[in-house]
Amino acid sequence: MPQLNPTPWFIMLVSCWIVLLILIVPKVLAHTYCNSPAHQSAHVPNTTSWAWLWP
Template identity: 40%
Template sequence: MPQLNPDPWLMAMLTTWLTMLLMLTKVTNSNFTNQPTDQTKQKSKTPSWNWPW
């Protein structure tokens, strides 16, 4: 039964998993320079429209 032979796909699967885990750890450990601001503190008053007619 050739589908039970792990030789052709085992190394590809392990390499893919290790690559994904490495990328995941790089992304989670990165520092984002653009910090989000709190929108509740900044309330901007939108001016009303003055229609000419």
């Protein structure tokens, strides 16, 4: 049964990890976003309670 021979599968596993670490990870980390996140202001808006029309 060829599934029990780990040599070709191990080489495939190592080569996939090498491709992932050398080619794909730097491309993902170098990605720049179009819109940089803006900080929320520390100003708290003035809120008033609702004035009901009935007693």
